[in-house]
Every structure is written in structure tokens, then in C-alpha cells.
Amino acid sequence: MPSIVIVDDESIFRKGLRKMIGELDPDWEVAGEARDGCEALQLIEELRPDALLTDIRMPRMDGIQLQQIIRERFPATLCVVVSGFDDFAYVQQSMRQGAKDYMMKPIEREELAKVLKLLKEKLRSQQAAAVPKSHREAHQIRQHVSEHLVTGLLRGSVSEDDLDLLRRIGVDFRLPYFVCMVVKLDKSSVGSERYNKADPSLFQLYIQQLVQEVIGRRANGFCFVLSDTEVVALLNVADRERAMQGVLEIGETIRRQITSLSSMTVTIGVGRPAEGVRAVANSFNEAEIALLHRLIAGGDKVLVYGETKQGEQVFGETGTMMMERLEQAISEGTREQVARAAEAYVSELCAKAGTPEAVHQQLCKLLIRYYEWAGKLGVTKRWLGTKDMKAVLFHICSISSREELMEACGKLLADLSACMGSGAAQQADDPIERSLRYIEQNYNKSLTLKEVADYVYLNAAYFSTLFKQRTGKSFVERLTELRIVEAKRKMAHSDHKIAVIAEHTGFANIRHFNRVFKNETGMSPKEYRDRMHGRQERTGEDRLQ
Structure with a gap:
């Protein structure tokens, strides 16, 4: 039967612990109680208990001093400390002295049961292990x-x-x-x-x-x-x-x-x-x-990633336009153009944000976003060198001069633009060509404009404008066109149900598919399939003749 000594300067607490231990685990024997470290040392000398449950703050000799002596004279005795003071410094000192666990007052029954179980397991391992050192x-x-x-x-x-x-x-x-x-x-x-x-x-x-x-x-x-x-x-x-x-x-x-x-x-x-x-x-x-x-x-x-609030721009349409110019400069411009666009953005932000905190918060959001882009493109180390993004953000938030902030952000984003340009050059692609291939490969999924814009490292609004300029169609028009072409192919050359074809070509449900298909082709999916199958039957008959 394992034995334990309780040390606390409050008698009611000692009695309560004794009762709880007896109720939770009758295997334990409470060998004795002590009011402070001095009394506890005498008891331990006489009883040699397996474990000690001691408060930290007590008169004459506190729990820290008691543990120091026990560690030297009775190293096999397991110690658990109890404190009514939620001060981590005391817990630290106890851990240094080899305490096996600690509990905060008031002690809960479930927590005490867990500690008693842990102590028994440690005692069993000490007794059963023939070579405890090798086990450790x-x-x-x-x-x-x-x-x-x-x-x-x-x-x-x-x-x-x-x-x-x-x-x-x-x-x-x-x-x-x-x-x-x-x-x-x-x-x-x-x-x-x-x-x-x-x-x-x-x-x-x-x-x-x-x-x-x-x-x-x-x-x-x-x-x-x-x-x-x-x-x-x-x-x-x-x-x-x-x-x-x-x-x-x-x-x-x-x-x-x-x-x-x-x-x-x-x-x-x-x-x-x-x-x-x-x-x-x-x-x-x-x-x-x-x-x-x-x-x-x-x-x-x-x-949670993806759920942290991005927030609205702290200044209205003017700020949105300046953001798009900045995005365009980073994607396509020279270092000088990027620096000028970044400086203009910071200047406008400082003029309209209202408080220094709002300025810093907006710039942190912006830089975190670009940090993600750099990671996707594989240029983070080239961009930041030995620094990490936390250090960069702390530095930005420490700047209180508008001119210094413009200069720091201009250089940072110009460096990023150069790195992103070299990364894109390695892929020998321009963003619209890459976006078209991405859409062709993923049209059958729940695809959004923002997802594709993120894939090619462009702001969603700027990407939408550039896509229309380069292809003559909007993102939604191009995506719908691909989906309808594939749906027509599947209906003409397979016996799959129309609902299955709708799902496999990226439409959320059959009703949406029916509506879009009729708008694009002038007929329902069933009418189109019947017409295509009728043509195939007539073609087969002509061949037989």
C-alpha cells in the first residue's frame, strides 16, 4: 500500500485532503500530516512515505525549501505541490526541485484522482524496473x-x-x-x-x-x-x-x-x-x-486561418483604386513604379485612416496577404532573407513617421515585386495564361474568381478587369462556356443521367444547370440530348445504306 504525507498550515485543508484521498483511492495510506516544512521533515525521517503532498507557502519552512531538502536526503520520495497563489514563479521553482505535478486550490476531486493515479504509476515503474536508467x-x-x-x-x-x-x-x-x-x-x-x-x-x-x-x-x-x-x-x-x-x-x-x-x-x-x-x-x-x-x-x-477578419478598407473608393494600382504595379511594373504606388497608398492611408493604429492594422493585413502570395510562389526566403514576417510587422508597427513608413513599405513591396517577377519568369507564364489553364483543369469544381486570382497572385478586382481585357469575356462567362461545352459532350457521347452530368461539370444543382444550359443553347438539356441522339441514329442509318 503506497503511503503519503500531507503538509499544509491549514488543518481544515489537511483533513479535507485526507478524506478525499480515502474516498478516491483506498489503496493510499495517509501516513501523517504536518503544519509546515519542519514538521514534515521529522515525519518523513520517521515514516519514509512514498509521496508528499505539500503546500508552497507555509510558516517557518515553505514548500520550496522542503523540496530542496527532500531532493537531497530522500530522492525516492515523490513530491506534488499545491498552491493557492496562481503565480507561475512558484510552479517553476517546484518543477526545478523535481516536483512530479502541481495542483491549484481549491483542489477538484477529478484532478486529485488523476494525480494519485500518476503517483501510483511512477511508484510501480520505480519498483518494477530492474534497470530504471535504461527505461528512462x-x-x-x-x-x-x-x-x-x-x-x-x-x-x-x-x-x-x-x-x-x-x-x-x-x-x-x-x-x-x-x-x-x-x-x-x-x-x-x-x-x-x-x-x-x-x-x-x-x-x-x-x-x-x-x-x-x-x-x-x-x-x-x-x-x-x-x-x-x-x-x-x-x-x-x-x-x-x-x-x-x-x-x-x-x-x-x-x-x-x-x-x-x-x-x-x-x-x-x-x-x-x-x-x-x-x-x-x-x-x-x-x-x-x-x-x-x-x-x-x-x-x-x-x-483560424481563413477566418481572421480581413476588414474593409479604412478609406473608400479612392483607396480601392489605389490598391488596384498597387496590385498592378507589383504584378507588372518596375521597382520604381512599385515604390511610387506603395508610397501613394501609404500616404492616402495615413491621410484617411484616422488613427495610427488603423494605419498599422491596414498595413499588417496587406503585408500578411503578400506573405501568403510569396509562400505560394516559393520566393519568401528570397524576399525576406534571414528575417521572418513577424519581425517585419513589428518593425512596420514601430514606425511613427509618415515619410519613413512610405519609404519602408515602398522598398519592401518593390523587393517583393522583383522576387515575384523572377518566380513568374521561371514558370515562363503570364497570369492570364495560367488562369486559363487553371480554369480548364478545375471547371468541374466549385470555382470562384477570388480563388483563381489568388492562384495567379493578383487582386480579385484587378484580375477580373485584366481577364476581360485579355480574353474578351468575363471570368464567369469563360467558366460557364467551358462547363456547357463539356456537358454537351457528355450528353452526346454517354448515357449518364443529366443530374450526374450537371454535378460532374461543376453546377451546384440540376435546376441551376437547366437554367444556364437553356440560356446558353436555346434548349433544355433533355431536348439537346434527344436531338443529338436522333442525329446519331440517322447517321448510322445512312452508313448502312
């Missing part, structure tokens, strides 16, 4: 290998064989879709003095442990510390359509729990569901881009 080393190796391979997934450099290795070491991604979450500490919630005094890795470790605990209860996934500032969770889900609701609930749970337990806040970026191992990097990149919107939306939020 094997666990560490598995963890490091898992982190290395999952990091490779995020970067797009892991194969199906690597997934098999992950399965063998206990990380099983069998479901078809992946969703990536990036959890970032809001440093402002900690305070610069407190953050600088602490070891930053401890903050990330704390966040990682909490995130993994939440995921372990509610999803199939893996969580690890990616850098000094980011914790990444990769969730493996079965259904693309229904997955996001569950993922967002997990994100909100993580955000709330971190705030309630530690007085810190985090911002979480979430990518869209990606199908297959090779698409994991896409969801990770989207989660990172969603996080960039923290500069606009603020911290302590769950930000």
Missing part, C-alpha cells in the same frame, strides 16, 4: 525521435515510412486528416521583468504539458516544444468537415485553462484540415499565418 533513456529516445519526425512532418520532409516508425514508438497517425495548432505565449501577460528573470523554456514546457494533457483526453495527437516561443500540436482527425468544431473547442479549452491556472495568456493559430502526410506542412504554415493576425486582433484568442 528509452523513453527519452522515443520522445526525441517522435519530436524529430513530427518536426519533419511540419516541414514537409517526412515519408510514409517515417509514419510507420512513429507508430512503432507509440505515435499513431492512422486517420486521414491532420490539423496543426501553434500555441504562443503572450509575453505581455507575464510581464517583461518576470519573463526575463525566468528560464523561457520553462514557460514552454508548462504550456506543452497542459496542451498534451488536453489533447490526450479529447483527440489523437502529439504536442511538443518547437522553439523558445512556440508549442505545436498536430491533431489527427477522421472527418474534414466536422473536424474544425472539435479542434476549436480544444483550442478554447487550452486557452482558458492556461489563463485560469497560471494568469498567463496564449494565442493559438489553427490551420485548416490537410489530407495526408504530405499536406501537414500546409496546415502548419496556415497556423503560423493565422498567428500573424495577433498584431491585428490582439492576443488571448484562437485564430
Whole structure:
């Protein structure tokens, strides 16, 4: 029977804990109680308990000092700390002294049951392992290998064989879709003095442990510390359509729990569901881009890629026209033309926006959008060099001079234009030719003008105008033409039902297809099919004669 000693300066709290432990797990023996660290040391010397449940703040000798002594004199005793102060500094110190877990007052029954179970498992592993060192080393190796391979997934450099290795070491991604979450500490919630005094890795470790605990209860996934500032969770889900609701609930749970337990806040970026191992990097990149919107939306939020508010232009039609000129210059102009267009845009923005914050927010939205374009074209590194977009946005937001802001944005977008031009030259295409091929390849899907404009890195309004100028038809007219031509071919040369043909040629429903088909051809789909089949029958008869 495992034994435990309770240490707290409040007798009613000690009695309550004793009762809860007896009710939750009769296997545990509460060997004794102590009011402070001094009394606890005497009890431990006499009773040699397996575990210790101690408050942090107590008279004479507090929980931190008690743990330091126990760590040296009784290293086999497992310690769990309890605090009524949601101050992360105390938790940090306890973790450094080897505490196995911690709980916040008031203690909930479910949480205590979980801690007791964890302690029993650790005690069993200590007693049963003939070579505990090799067991620990094997666990560490598995963890490091898992982190290395999952990091490779995020970067797009892991194969199906690597997934098999992950399965063998206990990380099983069998479901078809992946969703990536990036959890970032809001440093402002900690305070610069407190953050600088602490070891930053401890903050990330704390966040990682909490995130993994939440995921372990509610999803199939893996969580690890990616850098000094980011914790990444990769969730493996079965259904693309229904997955996001569950993922967002997990994100909100993580955000709330971190705030309630530690007085810190985090911002979480979430990518869209990606199908297959090779698409994991896409969801990770989207989660990172969603996080960039923290500069606009603020911290302590769950930000989903594609759902972050783009907002309206902060100035009306004039601003829209200037945006189109800027888009055109970036796509087709020289560096000088791009710089002038960017400077004019920033100047107009500063004149009409009203507040410095509105100016910075609008420019952040603009630059994040171009950052996505650069990523799709594969020129991000060429554009930004060793800097990342976060640093660029922070720099832009630190500028308070209109002239300096015009100069900085002009140079940044001129550099982007040069990089995008070289990327397009490598593809030996112009945007309209590429858009036509894209439409021909995807006309049978739910295709939008914005999707095609994004594909060729143009503003939707500018793309629409340029498309009409170059082809003589609007985007919708060209798309409809392709769909009708293919539908006519299928009706003439196949026996598929008209509803199936409508679906396979990109129409939302049969009624829409019937209406569009009649407008384009002057007859209904059935009339057209009957006429074509009649012609084929007459042609066959002529051949027989």
C-alpha cells in the first residue's frame, strides 16, 4: 500500500485532503500530516512515505525549501505541490526541485484522482524496473525521435515510412486528416521583468504539458516544444468537415485553462484540415499565418486561418483604386513604379485612416496577404532573407513617421515585386495564361474568381478587369462556356443521367444547370440530348445504306 504525507498550515485543508484521498483511492495510506516544512521533515525521517503532498507557502519552512531538502536526503520520495497563489514563479521553482505535478486550490476531486493515479504509476515503474536508467533513456529516445519526425512532418520532409516508425514508438497517425495548432505565449501577460528573470523554456514546457494533457483526453495527437516561443500540436482527425468544431473547442479549452491556472495568456493559430502526410506542412504554415493576425486582433484568442477578419478598407473608393494600382504595379511594373504606388497608398492611408493604429492594422493585413502570395510562389526566403514576417510587422508597427513608413513599405513591396517577377519568369507564364489553364483543369469544381486570382497572385478586382481585357469575356462567362461545352459532350457521347452530368461539370444543382444550359443553347438539356441522339441514329442509318 503506497503511503503519503500531507503538509499544509491549514488543518481544515489537511483533513479535507485526507478524506478525499480515502474516498478516491483506498489503496493510499495517509501516513501523517504536518503544519509546515519542519514538521514534515521529522515525519518523513520517521515514516519514509512514498509521496508528499505539500503546500508552497507555509510558516517557518515553505514548500520550496522542503523540496530542496527532500531532493537531497530522500530522492525516492515523490513530491506534488499545491498552491493557492496562481503565480507561475512558484510552479517553476517546484518543477526545478523535481516536483512530479502541481495542483491549484481549491483542489477538484477529478484532478486529485488523476494525480494519485500518476503517483501510483511512477511508484510501480520505480519498483518494477530492474534497470530504471535504461527505461528512462528509452523513453527519452522515443520522445526525441517522435519530436524529430513530427518536426519533419511540419516541414514537409517526412515519408510514409517515417509514419510507420512513429507508430512503432507509440505515435499513431492512422486517420486521414491532420490539423496543426501553434500555441504562443503572450509575453505581455507575464510581464517583461518576470519573463526575463525566468528560464523561457520553462514557460514552454508548462504550456506543452497542459496542451498534451488536453489533447490526450479529447483527440489523437502529439504536442511538443518547437522553439523558445512556440508549442505545436498536430491533431489527427477522421472527418474534414466536422473536424474544425472539435479542434476549436480544444483550442478554447487550452486557452482558458492556461489563463485560469497560471494568469498567463496564449494565442493559438489553427490551420485548416490537410489530407495526408504530405499536406501537414500546409496546415502548419496556415497556423503560423493565422498567428500573424495577433498584431491585428490582439492576443488571448484562437485564430483560424481563413477566418481572421480581413476588414474593409479604412478609406473608400479612392483607396480601392489605389490598391488596384498597387496590385498592378507589383504584378507588372518596375521597382520604381512599385515604390511610387506603395508610397501613394501609404500616404492616402495615413491621410484617411484616422488613427495610427488603423494605419498599422491596414498595413499588417496587406503585408500578411503578400506573405501568403510569396509562400505560394516559393520566393519568401528570397524576399525576406534571414528575417521572418513577424519581425517585419513589428518593425512596420514601430514606425511613427509618415515619410519613413512610405519609404519602408515602398522598398519592401518593390523587393517583393522583383522576387515575384523572377518566380513568374521561371514558370515562363503570364497570369492570364495560367488562369486559363487553371480554369480548364478545375471547371468541374466549385470555382470562384477570388480563388483563381489568388492562384495567379493578383487582386480579385484587378484580375477580373485584366481577364476581360485579355480574353474578351468575363471570368464567369469563360467558366460557364467551358462547363456547357463539356456537358454537351457528355450528353452526346454517354448515357449518364443529366443530374450526374450537371454535378460532374461543376453546377451546384440540376435546376441551376437547366437554367444556364437553356440560356446558353436555346434548349433544355433533355431536348439537346434527344436531338443529338436522333442525329446519331440517322447517321448510322445512312452508313448502312
